[in-house]
Amino acid sequence: MTNSVDRRALASQKRRRLTTAAARVLHRQGVERTTLADIAHEAGVPVGNVYYYFKTKDELVRAALAEHRARLDDLTGTLDRLPDPRERLKGLVTAWIAERDTAARHGSPVGTLATELGKRADGTLAAEAGAVLRRLLDWTAAQFRALRAPAPDDLALTLISACQGTTLLTHTLQAPALTTHEGERLLHWLETLGPADGNP
Amino acid sequence: MTNSVDRRALASQKRRRLTTAAARVLHRQGVERTTLADIAHEAGVPVGNVYYYFKTKDELVRAALAEHRARLDDLTGTLDRLPDPRERLKGLVTAWIAERDTAARHGSPVGTLATELGKRADGTLAAEAGAVLRRLLDWTAAQFRALRAPAPDDLALTLISACQGTTLLTHTLQAPALTTHEGERLLHWLETLGPADGNP
Amino acid sequence: MTNSVDRRALASQKRRRLTTAAARVLHRQGVERTTLADIAHEAGVPVGNVYYYFKTKDELVRAALAEHRARLDDLTGTLDRLPDPRERLKGLVTAWIAERDTAARHGSPVGTLATELGKRADGTLAAEAGAVLRRLLDWTAAQFRALRAPAPDDLALTLISACQGTTLLTHTLQAPALTTHEGERLLHWLETLGPADGNP
Amino acid sequence: MTNSVDRRALASQKRRRLTTAAARVLHRQGVERTTLADIAHEAGVPVGNVYYYFKTKDELVRAALAEHRARLDDLTGTLDRLPDPRERLKGLVTAWIAERDTAARHGSPVGTLATELGKRADGTLAAEAGAVLRRLLDWTAAQFRALRAPAPDDLALTLISACQGTTLLTHTLQAPALTTHEGERLLHWLETLGPADGNP
DNA sequence: GATGAATGAGACTTCATTCAT
DNA sequence: CATGAATGAAGTCTCATTCAT
Numbered sequence: 001m002t003n004s005v006d007r008r009a010l011a012s013q014k015r016r017r018l019t020t021a022a023a024r025v026l027h028r029q030g031v032e033r034t035t036l037a038d039i040a041h042e043a044g045v046p047v048g049n050v051y052y053y054f055k056t057k058d059e060l061v062r063a064a065l066a067e068h069r070a071r072l073d074d075l076t077g078t079l080d081r082l083p084d085p086r087e088r089l090k091g092l093v094t095a096w097i098a099e100r101d102t103a104a105r106h107g108s109p110v111g112t113l114a115t116e117l118g119k120r121a122d123g124t125l126a127a128e129a130g131a132v133l134r135r136l137l138d139w140t141a142a143q144f145r146a147l148r149a150p151a152p153d154d155l156a157l158t159l160i161s162a163c164q165g166t167t168l169l170t171h172t173l174q175a176p177a178l179t180t181h182e183g184e185r186l187l188h189w190l191e192t193l194g195p196a197d198g199n200p
Numbered sequence: 201m202t203n204s205v206d207r208r209a210l211a212s213q214k215r216r217r218l219t220t221a222a223a224r225v226l227h228r229q230g231v232e233r234t235t236l237a238d239i240a241h242e243a244g245v246p247v248g249n250v251y252y253y254f255k256t257k258d259e260l261v262r263a264a265l266a267e268h269r270a271r272l273d274d275l276t277g278t279l280d281r282l283p284d285p286r287e288r289l290k291g292l293v294t295a296w297i298a299e300r301d302t303a304a305r306h307g308s309p310v311g312t313l314a315t316e317l318g319k320r321a322d323g324t325l326a327a328e329a330g331a332v333l334r335r336l337l338d339w340t341a342a343q344f345r346a347l348r349a350p351a352p353d354d355l356a357l358t359l360i361s362a363c364q365g366t367t368l369l370t371h372t373l374q375a376p377a378l379t380t381h382e383g384e385r386l387l388h389w390l391e392t393l394g395p396a397d398g399n400p
Numbered sequence: 401m402t403n404s405v406d407r408r409a410l411a412s413q414k415r416r417r418l419t420t421a422a423a424r425v426l427h428r429q430g431v432e433r434t435t436l437a438d439i440a441h442e443a444g445v446p447v448g449n450v451y452y453y454f455k456t457k458d459e460l461v462r463a464a465l466a467e468h469r470a471r472l473d474d475l476t477g478t479l480d481r482l483p484d485p486r487e488r489l490k491g492l493v494t495a496w497i498a499e500r501d502t503a504a505r506h507g508s509p510v511g512t513l514a515t516e517l518g519k520r521a522d523g524t525l526a527a528e529a530g531a532v533l534r535r536l537l538d539w540t541a542a543q544f545r546a547l548r549a550p551a552p553d554d555l556a557l558t559l560i561s562a563c564q565g566t567t568l569l570t571h572t573l574q575a576p577a578l579t580t581h582e583g584e585r586l587l588h589w590l591e592t593l594g595p596a597d598g599n600p
Numbered sequence: 601m602t603n604s605v606d607r608r609a610l611a612s613q614k615r616r617r618l619t620t621a622a623a624r625v626l627h628r629q630g631v632e633r634t635t636l637a638d639i640a641h642e643a644g645v646p647v648g649n650v651y652y653y654f655k656t657k658d659e660l661v662r663a664a665l666a667e668h669r670a671r672l673d674d675l676t677g678t679l680d681r682l683p684d685p686r687e688r689l690k691g692l693v694t695a696w697i698a699e700r701d702t703a704a705r706h707g708s709p710v711g712t713l714a715t716e717l718g719k720r721a722d723g724t725l726a727a728e729a730g731a732v733l734r735r736l737l738d739w740t741a742a743q744f745r746a747l748r749a750p751a752p753d754d755l756a757l758t759l760i761s762a763c764q765g766t767t768l769l770t771h772t773l774q775a776p777a778l779t780t781h782e783g784e785r786l787l788h789w790l791e792t793l794g795p796a797d798g799n800p
Numbered sequence: 801g802a803t804g805a806a807t808g809a810g811a812c813t814t815c816a817t818t819c820a821t
Numbered sequence: 822c823a824t825g826a827a828t829g830a831a832g833t834c835t836c837a838t839t840c841a842t
Contacts, residue, residue, distance in 0.1 A: 014805090028319070029319050030232070030316060030319040032230070032232030032233060033232060033319060033320070035831085035832060035833085036832080036833065036834090037831095037832085045806095046806070046807060046808075047807095047808090047833095048806080048807050048808055048809090048834090048835090048836095049805080049806055049807065051833095051834065051835075052804090052805065052806070052807095055834090056833085056834080057832095057833070057834090106318075106319065107315055107318055107319070111315075111368055111372075112315050112318075112319070114368070114371075114372040115307055115311075115312050115315045115316070115368060115371065115372070116230060116315070116316060118306075118307055118312075118371050118372055119228070119229055119230040119233060119306065119307075119312070120233070123374075126372065129372060130372045130373045130374070133369060133372055133373065134373060137369075154381055154382075154385065157366070157369065157378060157381060157382055158362070158382060158385065160365065160369065161361075161362055161365030161366040161368075161369060161382055162358070162361055162362055162365055163365065164364070164365035164368045164369065165360065165361030165362055165363065165364035165365025165366070165367075165368065166357070166361040166365070167365075168311055168314070168315060168361075168364045168365065168368065169333060169337075169357065169360065169361055169364065171314075171315070171318050172311075172314040172315070172318055172326065172329060172330045172333055173330045173333065173334060174323075174330070178357060181354055181357060182354075182357055182358060182361055185354065185358065235814080235815060235816080236815075236816065236817085237815080237816095246823075246824050246825075247824080247825085248817095248818090248819090248823075248824045248825065248826080249822090249823055249824060251816095251817075251818080252822070252823070252824095256816080256817085257815095257816065257817090411801080428719070429719050430632070430716060430719040431632075432630070432632030432633060433632060433719060433720070435835080435836060435837080436836075436837065436838085437836080437837095446802075446803050446804075447803085447804085448802075448803045448804060448805080448838095448839090448840090449801090449802055449803060451837095451838075451839080452801070452802070452803095456837080456838085457836095457837065457838090506718075506719065507715055507718055507719075511715075511768055511772075512715050512718075512719070514768070514771075514772040515707055515711075515712050515715045515716070515768060515771070515772070516630060516715070516716060518706075518707055518712075518771050518772055519628070519629050519630040519633060519706065519707070519712070520633070523774075526772065529772060530772045530773045530774070533769060533772055533773065534773060537769075554781055554782075554785065557766070557769065557778055557781060557782055558762070558782060558785065560765065560769065561761075561762055561765030561766040561768075561769060561782055562758070562761055562762055562765055563765065564764070564765035564768045564769065565760065565761030565762055565763065565764035565765025565766070565767075565768065566757070566761040566765070567765075568711055568714070568715060568761075568764045568765065568768065569733060569737075569757065569760065569761060569764065571714075571715065571718050572711075572714040572715070572718055572726065572729060572730045572733055573730045573733065573734060574723075574730070578757060581754055581757060582754075582757055582758060582761055585754065585758065614826090635810085635811065635812085636811080636812065636813090637810095637811085645827095646827070646828060646829075647812095647828090647829085648813090648814090648815095648827080648828050648829055648830085649826080649827055649828065649829095651812095651813070651814075651815095652825090652826065652827070652828095653826095655813095656812085656813080657811095657812070657813090802842100803840105803841100803842090804840105804841095804842100805839100805840080805841085805842105806838100806839080806840070806841095807836105807837105807838085807839080807840095808836100808837105808838100809835105809836095809837100810834105810835090810836095811833105811834085811835075811836100812832105812833090812834085812835105813831105813832085813833085813834105814830105814831090814832080814833105815828105815829100815830095815831095815832105816828105816829105816830100817827100817828085817829100818826100818827080818828080819824105819825105819826080819827070819828095820824100820825095820826085820827095821823100821824090821825095821826105
């Protein structure tokens, strides 16, 4: 029984290895330029074995998206422990700034996936990528609402757009400094944001 | 000799057809999901003939990027005729809003290409995509400078980031309304922007 | 000891489950389009366990052929209890007609297997399928012989050919009515067949 | 221009080579056991090039079926020149007998394909195989009708069933003699068949 | 005995690029 | 110049069979 538990645990662990490897490699290389062999190699698994855990390449992409969503949930979960919604939002921006070097190399993990998947004829995966961003928008709007800011949904759109757009430029121009600059402005904006003033 | 001129003209025309077809199809399908046959078909040119005009697929991507740059130059060139830099910036945002439905379907023409090309090991094409966005940033900064706004480079970064980020969300969430909302906010911001106030 | 007997009985039961599942699935899907997983699933047996009972896929095919032979033996055994050989032959044809809907869907169980196996370089399994049909020919010839019909072997060939050929057409054209028509003609022929008249 | 005609002719010729190779190999090995490489090799064509002429393996199967139909049409077309419908039918049986050695090795070209394709979930190709056999049934019935035999459709079914069934046994038992025996009986039956007597 | 997991050979298919005329 | 045809590398996926426990 210990054995069987061990084996099941091992298998589950391999699934995890494949999932995180997929998230990593897909972020680095994009969906279309990544082969199953790339992911298998990164996970240290024989190619043929991948199909024991994931029936298609798309399922691996789906798993990578779920992984990114889980990481976002971790972050927002941690931030939720802060008593002040303003601090939560500033924490989000700070965490985003901290990733500037990775962003310069590979772009936004979810944003670049979403962009690539949005070009497919079949919109299934694109919708899943969209759901992750939607989740982030919702959480952000909830913080603005807690701050009693007017039009919290619009503010969330503004904030997340700024991050995604800046990351795109940071990536394209290979310039982490862009994230630093825009990040500082956003922090200052959040700091000075009063309940009556919604304009960043 | 007339003949040779005709043929050269014809050839040049075919090259243009291929270039615009490439810009169109690459925007629609992305680089990796687009085959040479797709582009040739869209241009109405036999596949084998493409190589007379473009030695590799990457050269077609380069040509598409140049096409997008030319279109941006057309736009900024037109806006440059406006006497007020504030109106020029508002014209840019208005033009961006007008493209919201295309953006919802296929994302930002340059932004999505830049994102995809940024994942390549070879950064040559990514740099060219970056140059197009850098050009737009520069033009935008010049307008803010003409407005005597403080930190015009940062303002340009803020404005273009907002557009790129909102387009990404518009594309991913298939929601043109996002562009409308954020676009109106940006127009209002530009309207109320005084020389002393740089915070959007 | 009781335990070991139980386990042996259980094992034997699982073997039977696998055998009938193989007969069923191979009839439905053919040899090459059937995976071991298909058979294991139909039998409710874990895939890895199949190899405890059958060393290779071919052994499962062999078992399925044996199953079909056993079923034919059951049928002829039952018919053998009839006193009149003419009635036995008519019983065979009647049983064949009764299967027309299954035949329209999947063809003759033995005939389709034999056809597929006959294309292999290794003729071993084809020979086993042939043996089943040979057995049926022999039984049929024995009945004609008992009827004192001339050239009983040829008559058997004619009768079984008619059944197999009609089933092939019934299957290919998805038309059970073909079996009904030809079956009635065969019954009428058997009815009017005198010892002196061998022509159907 | 001669060149272009030559090249087109050569291409068309290669398509033919592939088609006849497919018909040959599929008859010999069956659909599922035949790889594209097998067909390409038989045709003397590089594997990758096959896809220039046939988009999928199934299209090659379709082409092979069309080839078999064309051969049947050739045969019936030739027989149609005979003035007596009885002779035409005897010619069909004679031609069938002449193929007994091939039949013993690989079975009926159309019959075995139809049997294998009939097991697919997608019935498209099965229907096309069925159409070939239907065509043969129709031609045969037309001859019986010309002979003023009663129930010509049933007679056609009886005749074609006899051929298909005997071929199946000939193939399965590797015994060309079976075709000879049954063939002679069928010839005799056709010979003695009067307008009033439909029972073989 | 039993079984989830592993594996590697091989199948079909796509496509950028080259070639022959 | 033009182009239908050719090519081979590479990618995704399947599956019979074996293994470790």
